[in-house]
Amino acid sequence: xxxxxxxxxxxxxxxxxxxxxxxxxxxxxxxxxxxxxxxxxxxxxxxxxxxxxxxxxxxxxxxxxxxxxxxxxxxxxxxxxxxxxxxxxxxxxxxxxxxxxxxxxxxxxxxxxxxxxxxxxxxxxxxxxxxxxxxxxxxxxxxxxxxxxxxxxxxxxxxxxxxxxxxxxxxxxxxxxxxxxxxxxxxxxxxxxxxxxxxxxxxxxxxxxxxxxxxxxxxxxxxxxxxxxxxxxxxxxxxxxxxxxxxxxxxxxxxxxxxxxxxxxxxxxxxxxxxxxxxxxxxxxxxxxxxxxxxxxxxxxxxxxxxxxxxxxxxxxxxxxxxxxxxxxxxxxxxxxxxxxxxxxxxxxxxxxxxx
Amino acid sequence: xxxxxxxxxxxxxxxxxxxxxxxxxxxxxxxxxxxxxxxxxxxxxxxxxxxxxxxxxxxxxxxxxxxxxxxxxxxxxxxxxxxxxxxxxxxxxxxxxxxxxxxxxxxxxxxxxxxxxxxxxxxxxxxxxxxxxxxxxxxxxxxxxxxxxxxxxxxxxxxxxxxxxxxxxxxxxxxxxxxxxxxxxxxxxxxxxxxxxxxxxxxxxxxxxxxxxxxxxxxxxxxxxxxxxxxxxxxxxxxxxxxxxxxxxxxxxxxxxxxxxxxxxxxxxxxxxxx
Ligand code: SF4
Numbered sequence: 310x311x312x313x314x315x316x317x318x319x320x321x322x323x324x325x326x327x328x329x330x331x332x333x334x335x336x337x338x339x340x341x342x343x344x345x346x347x348x349x350x351x352x353x354x355x356x357x358x359x360x361x362x363x364x365x366x367x368x369x370x371x372x373x374x375x376x377x378x379x380x381x382x383x384x385x386x387x388x389x390x391x392x393x394x395x396x397x398x399x400x401x402x403x404x405x406x407x408x409x410x411x412x413x414x415x416x417x418x419x420x421x422x423x424x425x426x427x428x429x430x431x432x433x434x435x436x437x438x439x440x441x442x443x444x445x446x447x448x449x450x451x452x453x454x455x456x457x458x459x460x461x462x463x464x465x466x467x468x469x470x471x472x473x474x475x476x477x478x479x480x481x482x483x484x485x486x487x488x489x490x491x492x493x494x495x496x497x498x499x500x501x502x503x504x505x506x507x508x509x510x511x512x513x514x515x516x517x518x519x520x521x522x523x524x525x526x527x528x529x530x531x532x533x534x535x536x537x538x539x540x541x542x543x544x545x546x547x548x549x550x551x552x553x554x555x556x557x558x559x560x561x562x563x564x565x566x567x568x569x570x571x572x573x574x575x576x577x578x579x580x581x582x583x584x585x586x587x588x589x590x591x592x593x594x595x596x597x598x599x600x601x602x603x604x605x606x607x608x609x610x611x612x613x614x615x616x617x618x619x620x621x622x623x624x625x626x627x628x629x630x631x632x633x634x635x636x637x638x639x640x641x642x643x644x645x646x647x648x649x650x651x652x653x654x655x656x657x658x659x660x661x662x663x664x665x
Numbered sequence: 666x667x668x669x670x671x672x673x674x675x676x677x678x679x680x681x682x683x684x685x686x687x688x689x690x691x692x693x694x695x696x697x698x699x700x701x702x703x704x705x706x707x708x709x710x711x712x713x714x715x716x717x718x719x720x721x722x723x724x725x726x727x728x729x730x731x732x733x734x735x736x737x738x739x740x741x742x743x744x745x746x747x748x749x750x751x752x753x754x755x756x757x758x759x760x761x762x763x764x765x766x767x768x769x770x771x772x773x774x775x776x777x778x779x780x781x782x783x784x785x786x787x788x789x790x791x792x793x794x795x796x797x798x799x800x801x802x803x804x805x806x807x808x809x810x811x812x813x814x815x816x817x818x819x820x821x822x823x824x825x826x827x828x829x830x831x832x833x834x835x836x837x838x839x840x841x842x843x844x845x846x847x848x849x850x851x852x853x854x855x856x857x858x859x860x861x862x863x864x865x866x867x868x869x870x871x872x873x874x875x876x877x878x879x880x881x882x883x884x885x886x887x888x889x890x891x892x893x894x895x896x897x898x899x900x901x902x903x904x905x906x907x908x909x910x911x912x913x914x915x916x917x918x919x920x921x922x923x924x925x926x927x928x929x930x931x932x933x934x935x936x937x938x939x940x
Contacts, residue, residue: 334749360748364741365775372738372772376714376745379732384745402735506730506746508710508754517724519715519733 314491319454320345320387320484323413323477324353326461327385329492332411333359334384336373338366338392341425342481343415346387367392371399371412378408378474379518381505383465387413389481390431391422393439400474401440404535405520407504409468411461412446413477415484418643426644427481429566432621435476436595443532445539447546448476448594450565454488456592462496467546469500471538478594480617482567482646542596549598550590551605552576558585559610560660563602563626565591568617568647575652586656589626597625606630611663614638615652617645675699677708681725688880688887690846691719694788695726697856698759701863702729711755712746714739716769718761719794734758737769740776743783755866757784763793766802766826773828777870780837784862784871787828790879791898798882802826805897810882825901829874833907834916839869841907845876847894851904861909876902 317325324346327335335350347363354361364370370386377384388396393414403410416431418424435448447467451457460477468475509515522528550569553576554561564572569590579586589605589612591598612634614623620638627636639655641647677699683692702711708729715723717736724731734742739758747756765773765787773785792810793799799812803825807816817825829843840862844855855875862871876898878890885893908917 334745336745362744362748362779365771368738369741369744369772369775372735372741373745373748375734375738376732376742376747377749378745379742380712380746380749382749384749398735399738402733406733506712506732507750508712509708509728509730511709515728515730517731517733519724519731521721521733 314489316487316489317454318345319457319479319486319488320415321349322454322458322490323387323461323479324349326458326492327411327465328353328357328359329495330383330462330465331495332383332385332465333357334377334382335359335361335386336364336370336377336384337386337388338364338370340367340389340392342417342427342484343387343389343413345484346413367395368398371396371403374410375399375403375406375408378403378410379406379506381502381507383469385411385413387415389415389417390419390428390434393431394434397438397440400446401442401444402520403474404440404444404446405442406518407472407535408474408518409472410474411464411468411477412474413479416478416480424643425481427567427617427646428643429480429568429617429621430643431478432594432616432618435478436597439476444535445542445595446474446476447471447542447596448478449548450478450592450594451483452566452569452590454483454486455490457483458490459493462493466496466498471542472504473538478566480567546593547596547598547600548592549601550588550592551601552588552590553580554587554589554605556585557608558587559663560584560586560613560656561589561605561609561611562586562613562615562652562656563589563591563623564615565594565622568615571647571649572615572652574649575656578649578653579656584656584660591622594622597629599629602626602629606633609634611659612636613656613659614640615647615655616640617647618642675703677703677728679726679728683726684722685719686881688878688890689719690877691788693846693852694786694875694877695723697852697859698757698786699727700856701859702727704860705863707755710753711757712750714743714746714756714758716758716760716764718764720759720761720788721795723759737764737767738772739764739769740772740781740783740785744776744779744781747781747783752867755784755863756782757786757863759786760788761794762787762789762791762801762803766828774832777832777838777872778835780839780869782867782869784866784873786859787872787874788877789828789874789902790877790882791825792879792882794879794882798879805901827902829872829905829907832872833914836917836919837870838872838908838917840865840871840909842872842909843874843876843902843904843907845894845899845904847876847878847891858906865910874902876904
């Protein structure tokens with residue numbers, strides 16, 4: 310069936326994509342700049358027989374996800390940086406209890422209350438510091454509204470496949486942008502739910518969903534089992550885009566999300582002037598596309614990380630490049646969206662220093 | 666001659682031995698919950714939510730599906746379950762006073778205020794048991810704990826919180842009652858309260874507080890603990906049914922404001938001067 314293209318705002322497209330992916334339960338707490346997601350959900354979910362519930366806090370919202378995830382339904386929340394920080398407790402419990410859910414973080418400026426403008430200051434929060442203990446979350450970072458739409462279905466499938474919360478990490482620009490989108494056909498995949506707490510079936514073992522294992526040996530076995538899943542994720546779920554990389558450009562920009570999109574415009578200008586520059590764009594922030602980036606290290610003379618932060622993802626680039634090539638960084642913070650001109654100037658200056 | 670069964674273990678309790686200290690009334694409370702679930706025939710439709718505290722392992726003893734909650738968050742977890750599963754399910758939380766009345770205050774108040782169709786079983790023993798006897802939000806004035814070595818100073822920490830009375834200010838709850846586990850007679854009464862709460866669960870939020878002993882935290886023998894509870898806790902935490910069908914206090918009356926008035930009313934004249 311041919312799919313209709315619709316002009317939609319990023320936040321609303323994300324919400325609609327989630328509903329079409331079979332998510333009929335949403336729990337959240339208002340925070341700018343993502344309020345259109347809960348607002349859209351509060352209108353749409355009752356129409357499809359779903360549940361929208363405004364929680365008393367982000368802390369409560371993530372724990373409602375915990376309950377709904379334990380009951381075996383597709384469930385999501387959305388929030389923004391400081392609100393997501395409040396969810397880190399519950400998110401860690403969900404990893405421990407192996408409960409699926411999707412958490413959308415539309416990042417804003419920080420630290421603290423920061424501002425409500427687009428930012429990429431939560432890369433570390435989502436890939437490193439989201440909750441206590443040994444754990445990981447798959448983190449998907451869309452660069453366009455269409456990609457965000459496609460990612461929602463993927464995020465729910467990944468959450469169900471691995472029984473682990475999955476994060477979609479966007480910024481305020483993607484949230485507010487209007488773009489034509491096509492909604493994908495609903496996925497055909499089905500997932501085992503026999504583990505869910507829905508009431509003990511007569512004659513069957515009951516289900517207890519928990520993260521407490523008081524015996525340290527048992528806890529270690531549990532964590533090792535979780536890490537077997539994370540290992541599979543690291544093997545199978547690395548996603549990236551290598552753009553304008555076929556002619557082995559000496560300068561490679563690493564950027565994700567909206568910043569990568571701006572970088573593409575800059576690269577087009579630079580190439581028009583004869584500068585060979587490419588883009589390495591992680592689509593999965595975790596697992597970081599280590600293998601993809603590794604293939605480009607030898608051929609590259611300079612990596613330049615560009616982010617709407619003081620440099621967070623660039624640490625992952627440095628980890629992979631491992632000192633073999635210079636890895637530099639340039640970034641702006643919350644709300645100070647890098648411009649094409651700025652990026653062009655940065656690349657020119659740095660290539661000149663390379664003797665290009 | 667046929668044997669008469671005077672006492673039978675309920676099938677909703679597992680074979681595990683309770684890990685609770687001697688004389689602790691958690692075990693009694695577990696048994697009462699199990700009996701109610703058995704008598705109602707809802708074992709296959711019941712989902713429990715366990716807290717953080719001494720009863721964190723409640724799922725080891727109560728033979729129903731269970732979800733473990735973070736400290737204080739059980740009402741939010743129960744909300745997620747309740748809003749997801751078919752209506753014929755029974756969802757309950759089992760929480761202590763530190764869990765429910767301190768760190769989980771927001772979650773319990775809002776779950777009650779939304780009228781979540783769950784039963785909350787609140788074990789009040791006026792102390793943090795599992796962490797080693799620290800001061801709780803329900804610790805009595807002057808009561809010694811490991812973090813109030815000279816007795817709870819109300820000038821510094823305020824008075825204990827009465828949860829039933831607090832929740833009774835809300836419109837939605839359908840059942841709020843406080844009982845005690847300090848004597849066989851009161852235990853039978855407590856079971857009735859639990860049964861009433863479960864019976865009413867599908868009509869709205871139901872809450873049963875049970876005054877409970879913590880001989881270890883209190884530094885008393887099991888016997889003395891029971892006497893201490895009745896002498897000191899009952900006067901401050903009265904055993905009452907605060908709310909039940911037919912006993913809805915005025916504060917439980919729904920409020921229906923006439924929101925249309927604002928639209929119909931003639932527009933106020935625009936002020937030209939700052940008043
Ligand atoms: S510490 Fe207190 S509440 Fe905990 S099991 Fe022992 S007696 Fe019971």
